[in-house]
Amino acid sequence: MNVAEPVSALFPGASGRIVTALARHRRAGGAHLTLAELARSSSVVASQLEAVLFRLGLLGLLEPRARGEDIRIATGHLVWEALDGLLDLGPALRERVRARALRDLDPAPxxxxxxxxxxxGTATGPSDTLHLTVTAPASVPDGWVGDLEELVRGLAxxxxxxxTYDVTHDVPHDGPDGPDAERAPGTVTVLDAER
Structure with a gap:
């Protein structure tokens, strides 16, 4: 999965880049932009913009406009709200991993x-990895590691x-420099039973 540019991955070409640029602009609080600004932020030449903008207008994602006029985003449109979640998959990813771990592993790690x-959030293709660092429960029942491997397959x-995953026996704890200071660099805590 392309986590870095998911909209463009789902809708390749100019359309995906334009929708991504518009969604990011709206998310940053903007509702109005010029054709030149959109061309620059989407890396699409101005001549390609109009056809895509026309289709987005028909869907109600943009306010009515004449060819060549500035773009006004219909900021309250339901699709823009849905695209917000797609632009930043991090929260959904963390919740999916947490929920599956709590559902599939008994006892929980x-x-x-x-x-x-x-x-x-930098993955651009299927060869990019998600690594799980798992601290096993104090008592590991038979089949727990098999359940963990099934969790890994399901997440893949x-x-x-x-x-990928590794199992540790000690919970990485907060260091003197604050929470997660002793955890591996770049590791985001999804579940910590000791906090």
Missing amino acids: RYLGISGAVAD SDLGNIV
Whole structure:
């Protein structure tokens, strides 16, 4: 999965880049922009913009406009709100990993952190990885590691990326420099039973 540019990955070419630029502009609080600004932020030449803008206007995503006029985003349109979640998949990813771990692992791990290109939002394709750092429960029942491997396979299917893991026996704890200071660099805590 392309986490860095998911809209462009789903809708390749000029359309995806234009929708991404418009969605980011709206998310930053903008409702109005010029054709030149949109061409620059989407890396699409001005001559390609009009056809895409016309289609977006027909869908109600843009306010009515004449060819060559500045663009006014219909900021309250439901589709823009849906695209907000697609622009930043991080919260959904963290919740998916957490929910699946709590559902699939009994007992739950004492700690679960994620790292890698998928976790930090830079993944651009299926060969980019999500790495799980898992601290096993104090008592590991038979089959728990098999359940963990099934969780990893399920997440790989959910994401379309490679998912790897390692199991530790000690919970990485907060260091003198604050929360997560002793955890591996770039690791985001998803579940910590000791906090």
